[in-house]
Amino acid sequence: MMERVGGPGHFVDTGPFDPDAGDPGRGEAASAWRLFLRRFLRHRLAVASALVLAALYASVPFVEWLAPYGQARRNGDFIHAPPQGLHLFHDGRFVGPFVYPYRAELDLQTFRRDYRSDRSRPQPLRFLCRGDGYPFLGLFPADRHLVCPPEGGTLFLLGTDRLGRDLLSRLVYGARVSLIIGLVGVSISFALGLILGGIAGYFGGAADAAVQRLIEIVRSLPELPLWLALSAALPPTWSPLWVFFGITIILGLLDWPGLARAVRAKLLALREEDFVQAAELMGATPARVIARHLIPNFMSHLIASATLAIPTMILGETALSFLGLGLRPPVTSWGVLLNEAQNLAAVQLYPWLLWPVVPVLVTVLAFNFLGDGLRDAADPYQ
Amino acid sequence: MSPLLSIRDLSVAFRTDTGRAEVLHGLSLDVGAGRTLALVGESGSGKSVTAQAVLRILPPAAEITTGRILFAEGAQPTDIAALIPDGAVMSALRGQRIAMIFQEPMTSLSPLHTIGDQIGEALRVHTGASRRQADAETREALARVGFPDPARALTTYPFELSGGLRQRAMIAMALILKPALLVADEPTTALDVTTQAQILALLRRLQDETGMAMLLITHDLGIVANIAHDVAVLYRGRLVESGPRDTVLRRPGHPYLRALMRAVPRFDMAPGERLAPIRAARAEIPPMDRHAAPAGDILRVEGVGKSFVLRAGRLFAKPRIVRAVSDVSLRLAGGRTLGLVGESGSGKTTVSKMVMRALAPDSGRVLFDAGAGLADVHDLEGARLFAYRGLVQLVFQDPYASLDPRMSVRQILGEPMEIHGVEPRLRSRRARDLMAMVGLDPAALARYPHAFSGGQRQRICIARALALNPRLLVLDEPVSALDVSVQAQILNLLKDLQAALGLSYLIVSHNLAVVDYMADDISVMCRGRIVEEAPRAALFRNPAHPYTRALLAAVPDPSLDHPLDFAAVTGEASDPDRWPEPFRLAPDEAGTMRAIEPGHRIRVGAAHAREAA
Numbered sequence: 001m002m003e004r005v006g007g008p009g010h011f012v013d014t015g016p017f018d019p020d021a022g023d024p025g026r027g028e029a030a031s032a033w034r035l036f037l038r039r040f041l042r043h044r045l046a047v048a049s050a051l052v053l054a055a056l057y058a059s060v061p062f063v064e065w066l067a068p069y070g071q072a073r074r075n076g077d078f079i080h081a082p083p084q085g086l087h088l089f090h091d092g093r094f095v096g097p098f099v100y101p102y103r104a105e106l107d108l109q110t111f112r113r114d115y116r117s118d119r120s121r122p123q124p125l126r127f128l129c130r131g132d133g134y135p136f137l138g139l140f141p142a143d144r145h146l147v148c149p150p151e152g153g154t155l156f157l158l159g160t161d162r163l164g165r166d167l168l169s170r171l172v173y174g175a176r177v178s179l180i181i182g183l184v185g186v187s188i189s190f191a192l193g194l195i196l197g198g199i200a201g202y203f204g205g206a207a208d209a210a211v212q213r214l215i216e217i218v219r220s221l222p223e224l225p226l227w228l229a230l231s232a233a234l235p236p237t238w239s240p241l242w243v244f245f246g247i248t249i250i251l252g253l254l255d256w257p258g259l260a261r262a263v264r265a266k267l268l269a270l271r272e273e274d275f276v277q278a279a280e281l282m283g284a285t286p287a288r289v290i291a292r293h294l295i296p297n298f299m300s301h302l303i304a305s306a307t308l309a310i311p312t313m314i315l316g317e318t319a320l321s322f323l324g325l326g327l328r329p330p331v332t333s334w335g336v337l338l339n340e341a342q343n344l345a346a347v348q349l350y351p352w353l354l355w356p357v358v359p360v361l362v363t364v365l366a367f368n369f370l371g372d373g374l375r376d377a378a379d380p381y382q
Numbered sequence: 383m384s385p386l387l388s389i390r391d392l393s394v395a396f397r398t399d400t401g402r403a404e405v406l407h408g409l410s411l412d413v414g415a416g417r418t419l420a421l422v423g424e425s426g427s428g429k430s431v432t433a434q435a436v437l438r439i440l441p442p443a444a445e446i447t448t449g450r451i452l453f454a455e456g457a458q459p460t461d462i463a464a465l466i467p468d469g470a471v472m473s474a475l476r477g478q479r480i481a482m483i484f485q486e487p488m489t490s491l492s493p494l495h496t497i498g499d500q501i502g503e504a505l506r507v508h509t510g511a512s513r514r515q516a517d518a519e520t521r522e523a524l525a526r527v528g529f530p531d532p533a534r535a536l537t538t539y540p541f542e543l544s545g546g547l548r549q550r551a552m553i554a555m556a557l558i559l560k561p562a563l564l565v566a567d568e569p570t571t572a573l574d575v576t577t578q579a580q581i582l583a584l585l586r587r588l589q590d591e592t593g594m595a596m597l598l599i600t601h602d603l604g605i606v607a608n609i610a611h612d613v614a615v616l617y618r619g620r621l622v623e624s625g626p627r628d629t630v631l632r633r634p635g636h637p638y639l640r641a642l643m644r645a646v647p648r649f650d651m652a653p654g655e656r657l658a659p660i661r662a663a664r665a666e667i668p669p670m671d672r673h674a675a676p677a678g679d680i681l682r683v684e685g686v687g688k689s690f691v692l693r694a695g696r697l698f699a700k701p702r703i704v705r706a707v708s709d710v711s712l713r714l715a716g717g718r719t720l721g722l723v724g725e726s727g728s729g730k731t732t733v734s735k736m737v738m739r740a741l742a743p744d745s746g747r748v749l750f751d752a753g754a755g756l757a758d759v760h761d762l763e764g765a766r767l768f769a770y771r772g773l774v775q776l777v778f779q780d781p782y783a784s785l786d787p788r789m790s791v792r793q794i795l796g797e798p799m800e801i802h803g804v805e806p807r808l809r810s811r812r813a814r815d816l817m818a819m820v821g822l823d824p825a826a827l828a829r830y831p832h833a834f835s836g837g838q839r840q841r842i843c844i845a846r847a848l849a850l851n852p853r854l855l856v857l858d859e860p861v862s863a864l865d866v867s868v869q870a871q872i873l874n875l876l877k878d879l880q881a882a883l884g885l886s887y888l889i890v891s892h893n894l895a896v897v898d899y900m901a902d903d904i905s906v907m908c909r910g911r912i913v914e915e916a917p918r919a920a921l922f923r924n925p926a927h928p929y930t931r932a933l934l935a936a937v938p939d940p941s942l943d944h945p946l947d948f949a950a951v952t953g954e955a956s957d958p959d960r961w962p963e964p965f966r967l968a969p970d971e972a973g974t975m976r977a978i979e980p981g982h983r984i985r986v987g988a989a990h991a992r993e994a995a
Contacts, residue, residue: 009612010625012635017622019641019660031830032788274784278846281738282798283771292797296788 036300039377046373049366056363060176061137066146067169068155070132071332075154075164077104080350081115083159090122098124101153112349123150159352161340167355170332175359177333178314181248182367185313188252190306193259200260201267202290208264215257226254227316231325240331247326251316255309262305266298300378308371311364318360334360384454385412386595387436387563392449392463394431394440406431406619408449413563413612418589418596420610420627422603424865425836428619429599433565436597437476438467455479455562478508481556483549485568490552491540497524498536501555508559523554526591528584545726546577553584560592567599574725575892576955579936582609583948601866603646604938607631608946615639631942645870646940647895649922657899659871663821663841667882679749680854680886681720681737682756683712686746688732706732707910709746709972712888714854714903716751719880719887721901721918723894723933725956729910734856734890738776739767750774750854772802775847779859781839785831791817791842792827798849816845820875837868841875848879857889861896873899894937898922903981906930908956912975913965916982927984928961963987 041047059066075081084099100117107114129148136142149155158167200211227250234246270276270293279289314334320326321335322342329336337356341347347354394406406428413419423429434440436451451462453475465472476482484490492500501523502516511519517536524532527550540548549569556564566585570578586609589596600606606613606627614624615636623636634640644658687709692702707729714720724730735741737748739759749756752766752773762770778784785794795813804812814824820841831839840860847855860876861869873896880887891897897904898918905915906929914927925931932955938946954960958967964986967973975983 008626008629010629010633010635011621011623013620013622015620015622017617017637019638031790032832035832274778274780275786277740278776278778278784279786279797279801281740281771281776282801282850283768284797284801288801292789293786297786 036377040373043373043376045369046376049369049373052362052366053370056175056366057179059172060179063172063176064134064136064142065144067166067172068131068145068147068149069166069169070134071165071170071173072330073132073165073169075160075166077164078102078115078154078156078160079113079162079164081113081154081156081160081164082350083352084154084156085117086157087122095122096124098122099150099153099155101150102156123153125150125155158355159350161353162346167337167352170337171334171356171359173332174334174337174356177244177327177331178317178335178360179363181244181251181317181333182310182313182363184248185251185255185316186306186310188249189256189259189309189313190302192252192256193263194302196256197260197263198267198290201264202271202286202294204268211260211264215260218254218257223254224319227251227320228323228325231320240328244327244331247317247320251313255312255316258309259302259305263298263302266301267294270294270297300374304371304374304378307367307374310371311367314360314363314367386415386454387413387597388452388454389432389436390450390452392432392435392451393447394428394435394444395447396441396444398443402447404447404619405444406435409616409619409621411614411621411624413595413597415562415595416589416593417611418598418609419612419614420598420600420606421614421616422600422606423616424601424867426618427616429616430567432616433482433567433597433599436462436565437480437482438462438465438472439476439482440467453480453563474508477504477561478559479561480563480565481559481561482565482567483552483556483569485571491548493540496537496539497543497551501551501558504555505558519558520554523558524551526588527551527554527557528580529554544577545573546580549573549577549581550584553581553588557588557592557594561594563595563597565597565599568601569598570605571601575894576725576932576936576951578605579938579946579948579951582938582946583951585609586948602938603631603643603866603940607940607942608938628942631940642867643940646866647870647873647899648941649895649898649934649937649939650941650944651899653919656877657870657874659874660867661837661871663871663875665821665875665878666818667879668815668819677716678751679713679756680716680751681712681714681888682749683710683733683737684747684749685709685711686733686736686743686748688729688736688741688743705910707736707743710907710910710912711746712905712912714886714888716853716886717880717884718902719889719900721897721904722888722890722907723892723897723904724907725892725933727909728907730890730907731858732910733907734776734858734888737856737888738774739770752853768802772798772850773852774854774856775850775852776856776858777840777843777847777860780863781836781843782831782863784843785839787831790828790830794831794842795827795846795849798846802850812849816849819848819879820845835868836864837871840864840868840872844872844875844879848883851883852885854886854888857887857891859891859893860889862891862893869896876900894933906933909958911972911985913985914983915975920979920982924979924982926978926982928965929955932956964989 081102084102087098087100088094088096090098100119101121101123102115103118105114105116126148127146129145130143131145131148133141133143156166158171160166196211200208230250231247234243238246276289276293279293317326317333318335318338321333322338324339327333327336334356341353389409389411392406392409393404395402395404409432411419421429421432431440431444435446446463449463452459453462460475462472462475498517498520501520505511505516505519506513520536521532524535529535529547529550540551543551570581573581582605585596598610610627612625613627613630615622615638617638623630623634623639634643641658641660645660647657686707687705688707690704690706692704710733712720712722722730722733732741736743742760748759750759750770752769759770792813795816796809799809799812813827817824817827822838822841831842834842857876861872864872876887877900879885887900889897889900901918903915903917904921905912906927907913908929914921914930921930925934935947935950959969961967966987971988973985973987976986977983
């Protein structure tokens, strides 16, 4: 850099000067959604959570194929069998995935069954094999499974329950109900929150006050007793499937206030924006302002809020079913499975009955991380 | 004499997704003891980053990559760049020896604590003074920065104070420990022009009294000309010119500074002289759009008034009624520009909202000539109201907030045409024409607002306002949110569009220089009333009302030949009760307008008007 002195202490840079250089506006043409996606992809934990959840939800239509056993299949000889180890090497030799068969003996002093592995007979697993029959996608009969127990043997990777049902298979089946209940419940509360929050936020005044008071009333009711009362009100004559829908609707009906508040707050903020006023001063109708300016601008925030609300749904179902007031057998959900772990003595003797806690934990955490990532991407300034 | 602060070869870089982006490239400058260095530059030039580096309060993503910041108080200079930002040495320096004041005085003060607590806290933390000592010294500091009642100010909360008093409290807080260096980042940008002049006068007086040095960050060459000793000009993170003020301003050497000085509106411009923007907008205006301007007035505001009811502070107290606008009348002839000038709270924005029919006046009428004679805007309904929405358009102050971030420029420009039922085929051709009219590349239609700079966004806003071929544009502070270097470009563009399209403008601004450059007639508002109205030349040649005079006297001129008269800046000019006779208005007194020359009218007190009769 050259220096030219125009007087004592006067420094002037003599480098080239181009006023148009680096002028923004030659910037990229990415849309707001593309930028949103880019910011989201930077969030590694959220992206990993999204992948986990995608895998979980992708498995929902294929649970029968993924589970080694049908969910109601009892193995009367193997009640409360502990998890069977999965092995690859027998006597230092590679065999592929296999299990050692169980031999059950009744301990005549404690009246407990003791299971011993027979270490001499490796039983290789079978893949893409025939097993318990099921209606594939509810449409046509099928009996193929991803993995089956060995010929004449058993495969209880997570152990069995008091009726000798394979816990892993039941967890896989339970995922279907628990995951769907989260989505359906949030859809119901999302719709309610969007409508009521939208009315409060856009029209303000008396409508706003009415919705706000309603929210406060719903919020001030103690949650658990209310769930209990509502689910106790479901007719006992309903089929398990109807109970399932009933529970979902109850969860959705009680969870909307949080979303309604989010919608209202965002709408109130957006209504003050200059670009909304600009549209109104151009003669735009309220419907147009809502559809073209308000909804696109708060949708990303809402998706984030809704994602953060799904775990509440899943936990709500789990809690209700754990208490025996939610879903009833033969419907299997993670909460129903945990119901069996209520007995402290059973947990002490058969700790593997607590396995359903793990998928609940993973799903709830994944939804929370995903929701955080979405929220940060939607609002980079928070 | 060696300088108090000397920055040597300082580089600062931000970590971004695409790697490190250097925002400050090898900056070197000196601040002498007891002197003021003005650091001048537009947004993105790195001037605030420099201030943050000196105090080591850079954002977490930024780091000092090379260079030294030597602070030489005492025998041994300290290299601030080598200190740990949160370490004990830096914490002791920051606040005690180097203090900072910020642009926004409201957010820099905690709303939960009294002024006395906040100012005294620094004293108690750093010197261990007792509460009584701290209060005594705080009272003295508040008196020094010009608080009218320092003892009472100790127990007031920030929200009870005006913007000017808040900034005074900030200054008192910064100076309570008698620092050697004060870093002031745009200290007056958020203030009204008369308040700004008072704060500048205060800073200069305090510097004379305490001998502190100042690093003053500003974009306003007028401020530089009035209180700086030395000037350093930053452009894109590089120092392009520095030196003593008089040398630099009288003989600017760098093309950027020379261009900047030609781009700022000044009061001593020759009639018809055009500003020379640093980056000109090359506008191409299709010839067929021109309106025949109506022969008479296109807009007439007749005695409008508007009050707002504030919710009472206490339970069962009576709601307070604030008269935002009382008895305001304006006339705008077709094809001309009317400037409405006033400080914040003068009611000028309320008037513009009533013209836009976004607010209904309590009294009076707003008349607009849509081609079939003047008609009351607030009586319009149905199709005629819809037509009015197309004929009168508003350009907002903030080009960042007034464009929907989720729409492409094509959608933004198409929206008014879509609402008003223009055929899709015509819309896309019109959008391309509009882009050319404001000097933007039609290829950028697919882009989203965030890809554009502030000046370019304001041009998009103007293009959107022109989409429906309006007759009247209401310009609400059209360049206040923009860098000085692009203001000239927008103002020239507006002038060219007016000449080519036969538009009429109502321009609302606090900036007298901008109004002087743009308007044919000017109305000055104070406390909801017009106090003086005149053709532009008459108003600037012969300002008669004390409020107008105070406004004019308070604008810092970038020319060294017109220094501010700091002694004349008292802060009493916006209080009608303190105006000298015959202008004095008792509280709630309306006064009357009296002509002093053709077209030049001023408001005088009723008592005087009776005497004269």
